[in-house]
Amino acid sequence: MSKPLVFVAIGAASLVSQISSTAIAVAFPDITSDFNVSIVLAGWVLTASLLATAVSAPIAGKVSDSFGRKRTFTFLVVLFTVASALSAVAPNIYLLIFFRLLQGLGAGGFTASAAGIVVDAFPRSRQRAIAFLTTITTVGSVLGPSVGGWIVSSLGWRFVFWFAVPWGIAALVIAALVLAPDGKSRKFEVDGRGAALLMASITTILIGLTMVGNLGASWTTRLVGAGLLVTGAALLPVLISVEKKIADPLINVTLVNSRPFLAANVYNSIQGAGVGVFQMVPLFAVTVLGMTASQAGMAYTPRPGGMLIASAISAFFIVRWGYRRPLIAGASMVALALALLGLSQQAIVWFGNSVSTMAILLVPVAIAGIGGGVCGPAANNACIELMPDHVSTITGIRQVFRNIGAAVATTVTTIVLHSSGKLAGGFEAVFFGGAILIVASIPLILAMPCSARDTR
Structure with missing residues (x-):
């Protein structure tokens, strides 16, 4: 088994998964107009994938442990690749939503199973290998908006899905050649x-x-x-x-019922809601601010870019700061970013031609990315602090709550936009409402598990 090629296979699949998940936000305005459907119905193109990922990610890791790394990874990449191709040729919005559901099942599943493959391939340097894999997925999130914007502007939204197909096939071929064969599958129980x-x-x-x-x-x-x-x-x-x-449930009810852990995951849901709202920024840029898809993609890029840089710095300083300070600081920055987005239409009037529309949008998007990066590692570690021997269980539960929060926020956002009459006013309500929700979540941080540094 060639370790570098193992990483190429896993990295290629993870990279294209993240590029696709962020690029679709840029393609969303064109999907809505092309099918001539309401924003509420089109919003399910985003929501379906989030819900599928919430369920598949925690299950795939358990299946991979018992059924076999190679079998599980191969099946899920095939599912993702086929679903991407079907999404590219979907004749109506309903089939597109269904294919996006399948795509989310595949993407969420192989992202979770990839970690097990990397740990097996690099047992002596697994922490470094996992960190590198995480970096690859984050880079995919950074590239996604710009790549998606260029594809939509040059080729059309369907090619956002076609883009994933050759990458998926390449990952499958390499995986078939270099991943170690699985042994006999063990009996396992999936919830x-x-x-x-x-x-x-x-x-x-x-x-x-x-x-x-x-x-x-x-x-x-x-x-x-x-x-x-x-x-x-x-x-x-x-x-x-x-x-x-159930002995090994999808959601450990006893754990979730504990006050600190419940507070942490309600906060994670609200943090996920912020993700759901920010998925609509490209739609705001195109329909309200008059940008092209390419410009909208560029404007959205600072968010994942800011998260990449800020999360690396925050992870390093957690041992000094504890968890609560980064969580409060990050939440405050995200709330500020949403408030600035709510004011962006007025800011264009105030500044006139002296400041470009792109600059007015870039600032809050970048602040949101930095805020999300600051609080991300702290939120994950605050949960793990409660039960450090159950890292995979806790991480899975956190992902479930976060994705559900994003799915709910996406649906609520599309309802508000559809009911508002004018998208400009609807977006103002969504952004200011999101800012208020994030601020309201800050007291939850004080009920979350704390480290020794938080008490100083």
């Missing part, structure tokens, strides 16, 4: 009921919310939506009951 109930509950709630929030819909439609809201909410106690009876 399929928990995953199905979680997906069904959140999806039903979000569909119901979409129907109820559509002010132009008939009363019959809105009543059906209310029924779906009640049904989705009723599934949550069933989910909790099922999870309590």
Whole structure:
């Protein structure tokens, strides 16, 4: 097994996954207009993938441990690649949403299983290898908006999905040649009921919310939506009951019920909601500020770039600062960024031609990236502090809460934009509302697990 080629296979799959996930935000305005559908319906192109990733990521790691690294990784990359190709030729929005769901299952799954392959290949330097893999995925997030903007402007939004196909095929060929063969698969139990109930509950709630929030819909439609809201909410106690009876559940209810851990993951959900709101920045740039897709991609790039730099610095200084200071500082910066985005239309009037529209948008986007980077490592480590012997479980739960927060925020944002009448006013409400929500989450930080540095 050639270790460098192992990293090439894993890195290629991880890179294209991240590029695709961020590039789709830039393609979103064109998808909406091309299919001539409402923002609410088109928003499910983003939401479906987030929900699928929330469920597949924690399960894939467990399957990989028992079923085999190579088998699991190969299956999930095939799923991602085929789903990308199908998304590229989707004839309508409904099939595109379904294919994006499959793409999210594949992407979330092989990202989780990739870590196991890297650890097996580099047992003596696994921390460095994992750090390098994390860097690759972050670089993909940085490249995604610019690559997506160029592709959409030059070739059209469908080529955002075609872009992933050759990369996926290359990763499969290299993986087939260099990954060590799997041994006999061991018997394992996957929390399929928990995953199905979680997906069904959140999806039903979000569909119901979409129907109820559509002010132009008939009363019959809105009543059906209310029924779906009640049904989705009723599934949550069933989910909790099922999870309590399973030895290795998707969501450890006992752990989540502890006050510090619950506070940490409510905060993670709100942090994820910020991600959902920022996915709409390219739509804001194109429809309200009049930018091209390429310009919107450039304007969105400082966010992942700022996160990359700030997270590296924050991870280094956590041992000095503790967790709470970075969390408060990061949340404050994200709230400031959202408030500045809410003021950006007025700022264009104030500054006139003396400051470019691009500059007015770049500043808050960069601040948001830095803020997210500052609080990201601290949020993850604050959860791990509670149960350091269960890192994979805690990381999986955090990802579930974060992705659900992003999915809910995406749906709520599209409902507000659709109901506002004018997108400009709708975006102001979304940005200011997001800022208030982030500020309101700061007291949760004080209830989260703390390190010795936090008490000084």
